[in-house]
Amino acid sequence: MSITVSNISKSYKKVKALQNISFEVKEGELFGLIGPDGAGKTTLFRILTTLLIADKGIATVAGFDVVADYKKIRNSVGYMPGKFSLYQDLTVEENLNFFATIFGTTIEQNYELIREIYVQIEPFKNRRAGKLSGGMKQKLALCCALIHKPKVLFLDEPTTGVDPVSRKEFWEMLKRLQQKGITILVSTPYMDEATLCDRIALIQDGEILEIDTPEAIVKHFPKQLYNIRATNMYQLINSLNAYEFNYSVYPFGEFVHYTDSRIDFKPKELKVYLESKNLSNIEIKKTKATIEDTFMELAK
Amino acid sequence: MKNNKVIQVEGLTKMFGDFTAVNAITFDVEKGEIFGFLGANGAGKTTAMKMLIGISNPTAGKASVAGFDVFTNAEDIKKNIGYMSQKFALYDDLTVKENSMFFGGIYGLSRKRIKEKSDALIEELGLEKVASKLVGALPLGWKQKLSFSVSLIHDPKIVFLDEPTGGVDPITRRQFWEMIYKTANQGTTVFVTTHYMDEAEYCDRVSIMVNGKIEALDTPKNLKEQFKVANMNDVFLKLARSPSPALPKGKGAERKNTFQN
Numbered sequence: 001m002s003i004t005v006s007n008i009s010k011s012y013k014k015v016k017a018l019q020n021i022s023f024e025v026k027e028g029e030l031f032g033l034i035g036p037d038g039a040g041k042t043t044l045f046r047i048l049t050t051l052l053i054a055d056k057g058i059a060t061v062a063g064f065d066v067v068a069d070y071k072k073i074r075n076s077v078g079y080m081p082g083k084f085s086l087y088q089d090l091t092v093e094e095n096l097n098f099f100a101t102i103f104g105t106t107i108e109q110n111y112e113l114i115r116e117i118y119v120q121i122e123p124f125k126n127r128r129a130g131k132l133s134g135g136m137k138q139k140l141a142l143c144c145a146l147i148h149k150p151k152v153l154f155l156d157e158p159t160t161g162v163d164p165v166s167r168k169e170f171w172e173m174l175k176r177l178q179q180k181g182i183t184i185l186v187s188t189p190y191m192d193e194a195t196l197c198d199r200i201a202l203i204q205d206g207e208i209l210e211i212d213t214p215e216a217i218v219k220h221f222p223k224q225l226y227n228i229r230a231t232n233m234y235q236l237i238n239s240l241n242a243y244e245f246n247y248s249v250y251p252f253g254e255f256v257h258y259t260d261s262r263i264d265f266k267p268k269e270l271k272v273y274l275e276s277k278n279l280s281n282i283e284i285k286k287t288k289a290t291i292e293d294t295f296m297e298l299a300k
Numbered sequence: 301m302k303n304n305k306v307i308q309v310e311g312l313t314k315m316f317g318d319f320t321a322v323n324a325i326t327f328d329v330e331k332g333e334i335f336g337f338l339g340a341n342g343a344g345k346t347t348a349m350k351m352l353i354g355i356s357n358p359t360a361g362k363a364s365v366a367g368f369d370v371f372t373n374a375e376d377i378k379k380n381i382g383y384m385s386q387k388f389a390l391y392d393d394l395t396v397k398e399n400s401m402f403f404g405g406i407y408g409l410s411r412k413r414i415k416e417k418s419d420a421l422i423e424e425l426g427l428e429k430v431a432s433k434l435v436g437a438l439p440l441g442w443k444q445k446l447s448f449s450v451s452l453i454h455d456p457k458i459v460f461l462d463e464p465t466g467g468v469d470p471i472t473r474r475q476f477w478e479m480i481y482k483t484a485n486q487g488t489t490v491f492v493t494t495h496y497m498d499e500a501e502y503c504d505r506v507s508i509m510v511n512g513k514i515e516a517l518d519t520p521k522n523l524k525e526q527f528k529v530a531n532m533n534d535v536f537l538k539l540a541r542s543p544s545p546a547l548p549k550g551k552g553a554e555r556k557n558t559f560q561n
Contacts, residue, residue: 035469036440036441036467036468036469036470036472037440037467037468037469038439038440039469133341133342134341134342135341135342160466160467161341161386161463161466161495162341162495163339163340163341163343163495163536163540164340164495164497164533164536164537164540165340165536165537165540166340166341167495168537189466189467189468189469190496191470192533204469233481233502234481234482234484234485237478237481250470250471250474251474251477251478251502252498253497253498253501253502253531253532254501254520254521254531292470295470296470296471299469299470299471300471
């Protein structure tokens with residue numbers, strides 16, 4: 001096991017940031033922590049990267065205990081915090097050199113690992129880190145986290161606030177790093193990114209809701225889900241919310257995702273009801289649940 | 301000039317030195333419309349939005365917002381619009397009630413009106429129990445909903461929302477959009493940016509900026525048909541990934557990547 005977390009709890013005064021969290025990450029696995037802001041993701045990252053001590057529980061990273069062997073862990077992991085934490089007034093190259101030096105290595109020695117990412121920012125190697133765009137900062141931070149060839153890579157919300165194109169590229173980079181044998185623990189508030197992980201933990205309010213492969217998690221969705229569409233979205237949502245047999249009503253892109261509380265639900269009846277609310281072009285079709293549907297069901 | 305257009309933009313341009321951040325964009329937004337303003341990081345969205353809310357002077361072009369000219373009446377624009385961003389929401393060390401009263405005061409509402417409005421707002425959001433708690437102690441989702449309501453406290457004709465749902469949990473994100481629908485349904489125009497492509501589908505019309513230009517503007521349905529794809533995410537990927545023919549090559553493109561966020 002590359003990471004083991006066993007009954008970890010952490011509180012800040014009255015706030016329970018993490019409550020009895022347990023999971024394991026296998027060597028070479030790409031494992032995702034999926035949850036909104038305030039779920040406890042960053043606290044967990046800080047505990048695993050030895051920057052914070054848990055109130056309760058045991059955790060190991062790359063075979064080392066996070067408390068007893070913290071120095072060994074620091075040498076064998078890379079950490080990219082959610083907040084940009086490089087030296088803003090050092091240049092791109094100086095930052096990278098700095099991190100290589102403190103880990104007792106050189107850029108040349110591990111260049112192969114970062115090459116693909118670094119070539120994209122190399123044209124700006126003499127620019128100060130503080131003057132880079134968001135996407136460039138993110139790439140530099142990833143290079144700095146990789147320069148000592150870590151066994152385990154921790155990425156705390158690397159794609160938050162990043163547009164869909166750059167997000168896609170970032171995940172492609174992660175996949176290639178994984179192929180080089182690096183274990184990756186990554187957190188994200190974007191549910192659509194969950195399907196790109198080998199396994200995921202859904203986390204909210206300091207508790208893990210479920211751990212499994214993305215495919216298995218969506219199979220656990222307990223109800224038949226329907227896509228509903230009509231001409232006026234707002235009116236459709238209001239009418240569905242007012243429908244006495246609804247179980248869940250969530251806008252989902254161009255559709256509303258709907259589940260009914262009855263076992264013998266007949267879509268035709270619902271259509272008649274919606275027509276009585278003056279809705280037109282009504283379409284009701286079965287659909288499959290996504291990670292986001294499952295998350296909302298579990299978090300209900 | 302039709303008076304149901306609350307935003308009218310023609311050839312709006314912003315240059316920083318020799319770099320064109322916003323390149324002659326033209327569009328209208330109607331009363332009560334939910335208008336999605338999308339684009340990759342660095343495409344020029346924030347710069348364009350700053351001009352529309354009256355805090356950045358355009359280099360060229362024409363624009364009026366809520367009936368006021370961005371060149372000559374920027375101060376009037378500020379009074380007649382609401383604005384909410386993910387970054388600056390509310391004062392953490394003021395209570396829920398104090399925040400709403402503070403913003404009511406800023407917009408020059410009468411004492412009576414401020415009280416009415418903040419009571420109504422707290423009731424509507426179901427925040428009676430936490431009305432005298434510090435905003436800093438509230439969960440992010442509540443803060444964002446409160447922040448949105450506060451941005452509407454002076455009954456603006458239009459509200460600008462800059463990534464209002466970033467990092468918010470999926471249930472709250474949907475409650476937030478129900479508030480947006482309600483607001484638009486009452487006649488307030490909603491101008492919104494987001495990185496969640498499912499939210500793009502909730503908009504009446506969507507514009508997509510690429511390298512300072514609006515490369516697409518239509519209803520989500522028409523955009524999907526136009527690009528022959530199943531969802532807005534694919535529309536976005538197709539547009540924002542293909543280099544625009546108008547994109548300045550070499551130096552210009554590098555500068556774009558470097559300075560824009």
